[in-house]
Amino acid sequence: MPTLKINDISVNVEPGTLLLDACAQAGFPVPSYCYHPSLSPVATCRMCLVEVKGQPKLATACTTTAMDGQEVYTNSKSVADGRAGVMEFLLINHPLDCPICDQAGECKLQDYSYQYGSDDSRMVEPKRRYHYEDLGAKIVIDKNRCIHCTRCVRFTREISGGGELIVANRGAHLEVTTYSGRSMDDNPLAGNVVDICPVGALTSRDFRFNKRVWYLKPVPTINRLSPLANPIWADVDQNRLWRFRPRPQGTKLSTQFMFDADRNAWHRYDIDPATRVVAPTLGGKPAKAEDIAAALRAAGTVAVIGQGTFGCDAAQRLGDLASSPDLRYGSGDRLDQIQYPALQLSSDGVINRRGFSERGYRFGHLDELLARVRSGEVKAVVVLHDDVFSSRGETGRIREIMAAATFSLVLEPIPGEMAKAGAATLPVATYLEESDFVVNHDGELRRYQKALEPPRGVKTIAAWARELAGALYGAMA
Ligand code: SF4
Ligand code: FES
Structure with a gap:
């Protein structure tokens, strides 16, 4: 050494x-x-x-x-x-537009200028000027701010592979641009050039001018859409979500960058509180949890279908609702297309399959459950579901099971068709509204912290499951 x-x-x-x-x-x-x-x-x-x-x-x-x-x-x-x-x-050509620049507050040029630069300028000549340009619908470039580090150019050549960005011209006329006005819209990793640009030259159309970054509190969470539940930051302010960003773990390549589709998933969790269902329902009407517990008890033998995209604590507590250990069934069959093998280390889009399996959930056995429900052996089902991670076929199979059962209870953080089909529903927190962990396909434990406060009445999956289990089987530890 x-x-x-x-x-x-x-x-x-x-x-x-x-x-x-x-x-x-x-x-x-x-x-x-x-x-x-x-x-x-x-x-x-x-x-x-x-x-x-x-x-x-x-x-x-x-x-x-x-x-x-x-x-x-x-x-x-x-x-x-x-x-x-x-x-x-x-800084010769860099504008002093920090007050309107999105990068202000997380700009290396600002930081290093303050630490290592001069507080004066000897430049009397006019600065070089460009108009900002759209590089498609996702990215906007302000070349005045560019310091020609070429990180973005190398990214499009070495990581995303499209090579859309180039360095054109020489000397004072050097500029980062695209070949003949090519856009970055077809690049599924385009948003990363904004993250790696050390100054504010590349900005995101989605985030541009929306928020000053010093108001944002970064909360460590995970990317539910990446097969390895990659670590990301959820930037929040005043109980509102503003963006997702990668949270690199050392030099591990798969954690350095994220897909635009995953990055934009924050919109799904930026839910207007006025539209949230905040009370349990039974037969389509607001109800009390005790009423739902009584209906479950009255129905008889309970099976649980837990989708393996939720946390391990949720899996454990939900599993306690099953009348016997062999009545814990796993769901989730999302498959990701591998476009970038270095970044997508698994095609299995069910991030916590391992954590659920370790807690007794059996995946791929929904047909068996349907048969047991039809035979009358199982009377009630409790379903934890998120549409995004189940194919139409699997969703349809779960609906069949629910229809055949005497009673069905659905827990869906973002209620969809499944919730409409359930005899009862419980308002559950999204993963950003709770702290839990998953065990990814590589066996790595990935924790996520509560980033948002759920509306009053909305509880975590574990809290609801614990309450129901207490009512069904007596208080649990
Ligand atoms: S990453 Fe930013 S500063 Fe570096 S070359 Fe690209 S646009 Fe310019
Ligand atoms: S020359 Fe070393 S970081 Fe740029």
Whole structure:
């Protein structure tokens, strides 16, 4: 293992470690723009300059490998001068439009300018000007703000593969643009260029001018639409959701980026409270939970159909409602098309199949349950469902089971057709309104925290299930 000194602090690093990472490991993070752990290094921005003893010039930490015995300085005068010079060049054409820029508050140019730049400008010449351009319906580019780090260009070549973005022209006329006005609409990963743009040059049509980011509170949650339940941030303010963003786990590629469809899924959970059903229903009319418990008890043997896209706590509590352990059935058969094998590590779109299976739910046995209901062995079914994760065929099979049963209770966080078909319903919180965890296909435990407060009357799946189980079988731990 190479041992080197960074600002006179000794540090051991793995062979092949970049100086940029070694410096961070030693507690001296180095500023960077063009470097991205998932993209090829280009060393174009020169922001990560460090001094390496014995070398005549400053070195770029993002392309220099840490060597045994090296002495590196990130806090010398020459490094400070180098960074200040780079900042001055980067700001030559950059507009002072932070008050109207979406990136303000999470902009590396703002941060580094404040930390390493000058509070004055020697520029008297007029700045270069472009009109903003739509790169299709999803992305807007403001070239005035671009610092030509080429992260976005490399992303479209190396990760999404479309190569829509290019660097055109030379010198002061350098600009990031698309070939002959191509749009990014066909790129299913387009939104990521907004995340990786270190300044506010690439903005999202969906988020643009909607919210100042310093009002947003990022809450760690998961992407229910990614097969591995990838970690993401849910940005919220005043109990409203504003966007989803990736929450990278180290350099793990599949967590660095997210699909636009997954990113836009936040709209589904931004529910107008006025439209929420906030009371249990029985026979289509508002009812009390006790009435539903009494109806369940009166019906007789209870089976549970739990869709494996909910949390493990929900699965455990819901399972307690089944009259016997073999009456826990799993549902969910969403299959994802693999377009990008490096990002989509499984095609099974049921993120917590493993967690549900570990709690006794049997997947692929709904026909068996239908037969047991038809034979009169099972009288009542409790269904936990989300339309998005079941095919029409599976949804139809569950509806058949419900129709054959004496009594059916549906728990659907976003009520749909299934809720309409149930004899009773309970108003349950969405996954953003509760804290729980899933065990993904790789066996990784992925937690999610409560990001939003549910309306009064709406409870978590686990809370309802516990209440009903108490009424059916006596108080449970
Ligand atoms: S648009 Fe953003 S990501 Fe692309 S080169 Fe310019 S600054 Fe870099
Ligand atoms: S981050 Fe090293 S040169 Fe840009």
